[in-house]
Amino acid sequence: MKEVKKQQNQGKGIAIAAMVLGICSVISSIFFFWIGFISLILGIIAIIFSIKGIKIEQGKGMAIAGLVTGIIGTVLGFIYSLIWLLILRNFATLGAG
Secondary structure (H helix, E strand, O other): OHHHHHHHHHHHHHHHHHHHHHHHHHHHHHHOHHHHHHHHHHHHHHHHHHHHHHHHOOOHHHHHHHHHHHHHHHHHHHHHHHHHHHHHHHHHHHHHO
16 A cells, blocks of 8 residues: 555655656746757657656646646757757858958
């Protein structure tokens, strides 16, 4: 019985962590768009934690919220990282010419 409770509490903790990381991912992609790779990393970790949290069934709503915000943060982080790579590449070509 103790083992079941421990697994449920662990699942709830993972779901909470996924939700917090997903929210941080979205917030960092909005306010710190010039360093999009941070929201990219946070979003990927949130997705991984969300998948684990959904499988355990405890705190499933928070895990789904973490999954959604993690995906949004990952996509935004990828877009912002790509934009900054293109900007840096253009500055590098201007300096070389």
